[in-house]
Amino acid sequence: MLDVRHCATLAEAAGIVSGDRQAVLLGGGTLVMRDVNEGRLTEGTLLRVTDPVFRRIEAGGGRIELGAGVTMGMILANRDLAFLHAAARAIGGPAVRNMASVGGNLFAASPYGDFTVALLALDAQVVVQAGFGSGRAVPLEEFLAARERSGPALVTAVQFSRPSNPGEFHFRKISRVRPKGISVLSIAAHLPQSGGRMAQVRVAYGAMAPTPIRARGVERALEGKSLDAGAIQMAKQAALEGCRPATDAIASEWYRREVLPVHLGRLLAGDGR
Numbered sequence: 402m403l404d405v406r407h408c409a410t411l412a413e414a415a416g417i418v419s420g421d422r423q424a425v426l427l428g429g430g431t432l433v434m435r436d437v438n439e440g441r442l443t444e445g446t447l448l449r450v451t452d453p454v455f456r457r458i459e460a461g462g463g464r465i466e467l468g469a470g471v472t473m474g475m476i477l478a479n480r481d482l483a484f485l486h487a488a489a490r491a492i493g494g495p496a497v498r499n500m501a502s503v504g505g506n507l508f509a510a511s512p513y514g515d516f517t518v519a520l521l522a523l524d525a526q527v528v529v530q531a532g533f534g535s536g537r538a539v540p541l542e543e544f545l546a547a548r549e550r551s552g553p554a555l556v557t558a559v560q561f562s563r564p565s566n567p568g569e570f571h572f573r574k575i576s577r578v579r580p581k582g583i584s585v586l587s588i589a590a591h592l593p594q595s596g597g598r599m600a601q602v603r604v605a606y607g608a609m610a611p612t613p614i615r616a617r618g619v620e621r622a623l624e625g626k627s628l629d630a631g632a633i634q635m636a637k638q639a640a641l642e643g644c645r646p647a648t649d650a651i652a653s654e655w656y657r658r659e660v661l662p663v664h665l666g667r668l669l670a671g672d673g674r
């Protein structure tokens with residue numbers, strides 16, 4: 402039987418998650434409720450958190466914190482988060498975006514997880530209050546690597562620094578159906594410039610591995626260079642390092658490998674196609 406619990410505080414939810422192996426956090430429910438409706442989830446406790454902190458956005462300064470219950474719609478309505486609008490707009494259609502949460506996106510199986518790709522390129526930290534790594538801010542890359550192995554968890558927020566120049570943050574999602582298609586792949590890149598050269602480059606992919614991943618080869622190829630044709634060519638050559646894309650109903654592994662360098666090159670060149 403499925404039980405539904407409403408938790409007025411994050412502490413209450415954390416207590417339940419810590420003691421109940423069958424606890425399932427309900428974010429917007431766009432994935433959980435599909436599992437319930439299609440009979441894949443029939444036992445356990447669904448937890449709905451009503452603590453306002455869970456849906457709080459702190460985006461006025463240089464350090465940004467998004468409560469895990471913040472939805473894509475809330476991000477799109479916030480001008481301070483304009484640099485994240487392309488990533489939030491990439492999630493489903495309007496009805497999904499009004500429910501889909503930041504926390505739920507961290508757990509969405511590939512090829513979903515487009516917003517998490519943007520967070521990875523921002524070097525985000527995940528605040529966990531119960532379960533995996535609880536009580537600390539976990540680097541998102543570490544969180545994703547352990548995601549499948551860990552049991553129930555309560556993520557309360559994600560934190561990251563605002564790009565000092567929003568124009569240096571880029572996101573693109575490649576899908577066969579526009580505007581609502583599922584990802585063939587997605588790419589996010591933060592390319593800060595200092596004295597005409599790139600420093601602390603972060604590039605991330607979605608749908609190119611079982612979880613969103615950092616594109617380490619591309620980061621190495623770009624670090625310390627000017628963003629010119631030579632650097633872009635080097636980045637394209639390194640594009641597939643660390644990739645393990647799946648073949649699924651959206652695209653074959655072969656296709657994803659073929660098109661990734663093309664789209665990476667276009668993103669780096671500022672080509673809007």
Ligand SMILES: Cc1cc2nc3c(=O)[nH]c(=O)nc-3n(C[C@H](O)[C@H](O)[C@H](O)COP(=O)(O)OP(=O)(O)OC[C@H]3O[C@@H](n4cnc5c(N)ncnc54)[C@H](O)[C@@H]3O)c2cc1C
Pocket residue numbers: 425426427428429430431432433434469470491492493494497500501502503504505506507508509512513514515516554555556557581582583584
């Ligand atoms: C029609 C449709 C289109 C979609 N299109 C896209 C798309 O284009 N791109 C994309 O990335 N996704 C897409 N999705 C998938 C999904 O909507 C998003 O990934 C969304 O962000 C998931 O968030 P949610 O709050 O709905 O998650 P939920 O369904 O509530 O939860 C998903 C998982 O995360 C866990 N979870 C949720 N919040 C927390 C938390 N705070 N702490 C611990 N665990 C938590 C849940 O227990 C569950 O295991 C689509 C879904 C549908 C139905």
